[in-house]
Amino acid sequence: MEIYLPIAEMSVNWALIVALGLLVGFMSGMFGVGGGFLTTPLLVFTGIPAAVAVASSATQITGSSVSGAVGHYRRHAVDVKMGGFLVAGGLVGAVLGSLLFRWLQKQGQVDVTIGIIYVLFLASVGGLMLRESVAAIRAAARGEPPARRARRPVRGLDRLPWRMPFPRSGLVLSPVAPFLLGLFVGVLTLIMGIGGGFVMVPAMIYLLGMPASVVVGTSLFQIVFVSAAATLLHATQSQTVDILLAALLLVGGVVGAQLGARTAARLPAERLRLFLALLLLGVAVRLLLTLTVTPAELFSIQSAAG
Amino acid sequence: MRGLALLLFLCLAIPAPAAPRLVTELSQSRIDISYRFAGAELLVFGAIQYPGGRTPREAPGIAIVVRGPTEAVIVREKARVAGIWVNRESMRFETVPGFYAVATTAPPRDLLDERNAAIYEIGVRHLQLSPVTSAGPDKVRHFEDGLVGVRARRGLFVEQPYGVRITDDVLFRARIPFPSAVPVGPYQAEIYLIRDEQVLARATAPLIVDKSGFERGMWLFAHQHGLLYGLLAVGLAVGSGLAAGNLMSRREG
Numbered sequence: 001m002e003i004y005l006p007i008a009e010m011s012v013n014w015a016l017i018v019a020l021g022l023l024v025g026f027m028s029g030m031f032g033v034g035g036g037f038l039t040t041p042l043l044v045f046t047g048i049p050a051a052v053a054v055a056s057s058a059t060q061i062t063g064s065s066v067s068g069a070v071g072h073y074r075r076h077a078v079d080v081k082m083g084g085f086l087v088a089g090g091l092v093g094a095v096l097g098s099l100l101f102r103w104l105q106k107q108g109q110v111d112v113t114i115g116i117i118y119v120l121f122l123a124s125v126g127g128l129m130l131r132e133s134v135a136a137i138r139a140a141a142r143g144e145p146p147a148r149r150a151r152r153p154v155r156g157l158d159r160l161p162w163r164m165p166f167p168r169s170g171l172v173l174s175p176v177a178p179f180l181l182g183l184f185v186g187v188l189t190l191i192m193g194i195g196g197g198f199v200m201v202p203a204m205i206y207l208l209g210m211p212a213s214v215v216v217g218t219s220l221f222q223i224v225f226v227s228a229a230a231t232l233l234h235a236t237q238s239q240t241v242d243i244l245l246a247a248l249l250l251v252g253g254v255v256g257a258q259l260g261a262r263t264a265a266r267l268p269a270e271r272l273r274l275f276l277a278l279l280l281l282g283v284a285v286r287l288l289l290t291l292t293v294t295p296a297e298l299f300s301i302q303s304a305a306g
Numbered sequence: 307m308r309g310l311a312l313l314l315f316l317c318l319a320i321p322a323p324a325a326p327r328l329v330t331e332l333s334q335s336r337i338d339i340s341y342r343f344a345g346a347e348l349l350v351f352g353a354i355q356y357p358g359g360r361t362p363r364e365a366p367g368i369a370i371v372v373r374g375p376t377e378a379v380i381v382r383e384k385a386r387v388a389g390i391w392v393n394r395e396s397m398r399f400e401t402v403p404g405f406y407a408v409a410t411t412a413p414p415r416d417l418l419d420e421r422n423a424a425i426y427e428i429g430v431r432h433l434q435l436s437p438v439t440s441a442g443p444d445k446v447r448h449f450e451d452g453l454v455g456v457r458a459r460r461g462l463f464v465e466q467p468y469g470v471r472i473t474d475d476v477l478f479r480a481r482i483p484f485p486s487a488v489p490v491g492p493y494q495a496e497i498y499l500i501r502d503e504q505v506l507a508r509a510t511a512p513l514i515v516d517k518s519g520f521e522r523g524m525w526l527f528a529h530q531h532g533l534l535y536g537l538l539a540v541g542l543a544v545g546s547g548l549a550a551g552n553l554m555s556r557r558e559g
Contacts, residue, residue: 066547235536254550299452
């Protein structure tokens, strides 16, 4: 069951990695998130070097997002115009992120920075989602019609220039807003090895005011491009993409993504958001513990070359 | 075992020199890392050739050191800042072997005095790691201990105080374990004959640890053609994603 990874330079149990891919793919198909926020920490947990885990999970995210995006595209649930601006921002963000990543690596603070950002984002996004979904489920239980959220961008966004229509989302919006959101998520993609869907999806709903029906597909659309760019940047700059590891993750990931999408179709949306919220909070608590509990290994060794 | 018998025969047959000599052999001169590599074990064996074939009364002391390529590393220590564990202090070491194993007939401190142990780097404690720092010896020691501890727990620094087996005071052998995360590069096995805290004879044998076949190809590809490698990775991801996506939506439709 052991297989040696040429770039990570260690052997792993391949069945475990495929199972990991399956689990993460399932989550990704179900919630429209890339699932990198699960893959990277889990890979590091199996002993794979953090840099290799970040880079290889970016490759896996590309695969599972393509797999998911295809289905959404066929159901016309992708706002390609909006996605284009998100991608443009995302590519700029990825390049900025790669510079930031290298700088943090030199300072020796890459792990703790990633850890803190993770906890902050997972906890705040998870908390918001939890509150919103519990309220929605309660309202449904009382037999009230679901609270109609005013579908419009948050205040202030309408002051940005070059407003233009986004017919598929039914919005008139400045392209600067999705560009900035994409840029921000692009930075996250590169330094954390995540697709950023868990930030992107709520931001598109609550900040840009996009309809829920196109949010997941558009998020996946952007993740495909930005994670592919992240893979290329990692491959050319740090040679940390382990293609064998990525392939093992992909095998499980693409299958899992399809199963997840099918499961999601059978569950009510607010229940789905509740599960995602709980998952995000769970991972946040787990990471908070690793940051605050005395680590088993106080020392770490980094090659001084490069 | 036939090798051992042959060595024994050779030792007895060849006219003995004035000082003792070591005749050694490795079970393999190359460790190949293939896709099924999950660690390896190297057998270091040989014989002591005494002048005139006269074996001394007391048992010989043997130390076997296997070391990998050295590199410069930065060791960081975590400390708690506002409740969170962050890397605080660091120290650079210029010559840290990626792998170091020592097997001896008795603990190194019983075989050798401090000076000789340091000269020949016998024992993990006696490695010359070349710290680059203006800090005092206590702090250097602290970071050295940290470095050694991490490497030891990963099986990259190995000490086997009674790891050398001696047969008939002439033949010796030791098994050196390599973990799967062993670094690649040129290695060297060093065998020392020790008596009265002095090194009487020394022999070395080269060893190569390298990736082979697919693993080697992939590694070279990744390092020599980064962009192409990246495109291949993306292509693989997009291809498998499209395949799965299309397959499933066709089944639905």
